Amino acid sequence: MCLAIPSKIIHIENEMATIDVDGVKRSASLMLLEDSAVGDYVIVHAGFAIKKLDEDSAKETIRLLREAAAFVDDLEAGKG
Amino acid sequence: MTLKHSQDFHDPRIARHLAARITRISRKPVRFMEVCGTHTVAIFRSGIRSLLPETISLLSGPGCPVCVTAQQEIDAFIALAREPETIVATFGDLIRVPGSGSSLQREKADGADVRMVYSTFDAVALARENPDKRVVFLGVGFETTAPTVAAAILAAHQQRLDNFSVMSAHKIVPPALEALADGTINIDGFLLPGHVSVIIGMDAYRSFFEAHRVPCVVAGFEPSDLLQSIAMLVDQVESGRPALENAYPRAVSPAGNPKAMAVMNEVFAVGDADWRGIGTIPASGLAIREKYAAFDAFRVFDIRLKPAPEPKGCACGEILTGMKIPPQCPLYKTVCNPMAPVGPCMVSSEGTCAAYYRYHGDG
Numbered sequence: 001m002c003l004a005i006p007s008k009i010i011h012i013e014n015e016m017a018t019i020d021v022d023g024v025k026r027s028a029s030l031m032l033l034e035d036s037a038v039g040d041y042v043i044v045h046a047g048f049a050i051k052k053l054d055e056d057s058a059k060e061t062i063r064l065l066r067e068a069a070a071f072v073d074d075l076e077a078g079k080g
Numbered sequence: 081m082t083l084k085h086s087q088d089f090h091d092p093r094i095a096r097h098l099a100a101r102i103t104r105i106s107r108k109p110v111r112f113m114e115v116c117g118t119h120t121v122a123i124f125r126s127g128i129r130s131l132l133p134e135t136i137s138l139l140s141g142p143g144c145p146v147c148v149t150a151q152q153e154i155d156a157f158i159a160l161a162r163e164p165e166t167i168v169a170t171f172g173d174l175i176r177v178p179g180s181g182s183s184l185q186r187e188k189a190d191g192a193d194v195r196m197v198y199s200t201f202d203a204v205a206l207a208r209e210n211p212d213k214r215v216v217f218l219g220v221g222f223e224t225t226a227p228t229v230a231a232a233i234l235a236a237h238q239q240r241l242d243n244f245s246v247m248s249a250h251k252i253v254p255p256a257l258e259a260l261a262d263g264t265i266n267i268d269g270f271l272l273p274g275h276v277s278v279i280i281g282m283d284a285y286r287s288f289f290e291a292h293r294v295p296c297v298v299a300g301f302e303p304s305d306l307l308q309s310i311a312m313l314v315d316q317v318e319s320g321r322p323a324l325e326n327a328y329p330r331a332v333s334p335a336g337n338p339k340a341m342a343v344m345n346e347v348f349a350v351g352d353a354d355w356r357g358i359g360t361i362p363a364s365g366l367a368i369r370e371k372y373a374a375f376d377a378f379r380v381f382d383i384r385l386k387p388a389p390e391p392k393g394c395a396c397g398e399i400l401t402g403m404k405i406p407p408q409c410p411l412y413k414t415v416c417n418p419m420a421p422v423g424p425c426m427v428s429s430e431g432t433c434a435a436y437y438r439y440h441g442d443g
Binding site for chain 2: 043058
């Protein structure tokens with residue numbers, strides 16, 4: 001029931017957004033979202049955008065995970 | 081690529097590293113419960129189970145919306161479909177769930193007007209387009225779905241639609257965690273639902289966590305998210321320091337989504353609710369407030385919930401609470417399968433039995 005794929009807002013009209021989900025266009029209500037703009041990535045649940053994704057946080061999580069993985073790779077390769 | 085960041089969380093190097101780390105640090109045999117049905121499916125689909133050491137067992141919890149819906153609620157939905165001049169609108173999963181004597185699918189075959197919708201606004205549109213019919217949306221789901229149903233009621237109110245209503249069987253997650261933690265089964269940690277938490281926020285779990293001091297991590301849905309969350313739970317267990325942690329910060333904040341919560345609370349009031357397999361949990365359901373009584377199908381139609389036993393032999397209730405896994409149910413794969421489901425756990429795409437069946441969870 002929960003679609004976890006981030007969707008990009010490409011158009012907004014009257015609290016309704018056109019979103020791009022992996023190349024497929026759908027509409028989503030913005031009625032449950034505090035603020036949003038064209039270009040934002042949102043989580044959509046059953047036709048409603050419920051959250052704007054925090055891009056900085058996503059990047060930070062990936063950076064930390066990558067660093068940890070690289071550190072272990074280095075250890076295993078005897079470089080650490 | 082349009083799925084910004086999403087693919088990064090699929091990086092096999094990260095997944096390999098996290099799995100190796102979990103295997104290295106895990107000593108004590110533990111049972112973790114994923115409370116969200118979408119997590120259950122994501123865990124199976126990504127093959128995470130095969131990456132985990134034998135010390136870690138994953139149990140599915142009461143997080144599949146259709147599965148936790150009580151038998152008497154299913155029966156009430158079916159009774160609604162039999163009402164004259166009535167269109168029943170629902171998300172797809174519910175249609176095949178067997179009630180005590182029928183299902184929405186069977187009623188539809190017998191001539192009832194049952195429509196599958198993608199969004200609650202589609203149900204409002206049905207009411208607008210069919211002014212001579214009564215349109216009822218079946219409200220099933222947790223805090224992720226309830227605000228979208230509340231939004232539909234507000235829209236119908238605004239549009240002065242007097243032929244739209246909702247039969248609410250909505251449930252909320254934190255009281256179910258309380259019931260599980262107070263129950264007989266020992267759970268060493270909870271993977272908390274991602275999108276319920278988007279709405280209610282980390283703060284909503286604080287009182288549960290303080291009362292039980294059991295490891296809790298809010299998880300996202302990508303393989304790296306899930307492995308990272310399991311690693312955090314193992315860390316908490318092995319260090320003896322339970323915590324309430326957020327492994328999905330790009331979507332989940334301490335306060336959640338206040339606007340969605342406000343819409344939900346405007347329309348719904350918290351009340352007791354019956355859960356399949358658990359029974360009545362105090363203050364765990366959402367009923368439509370008096371102010372919106374005109375949109376409450378329980379008030380509009382003369383339909384009452386009547387106690388109904390769960391299907392004979394079906395272990396769905398025990399599976400939802402982590403007491404059994406599907407292969408321990410005598411009906412699993414013998415008389416119960418996705419083509420002929422006995423209970424909702426085999427019907428719903430998020431049901432534990434359906435996930436075991438599809439991904440050969442029993443080996």
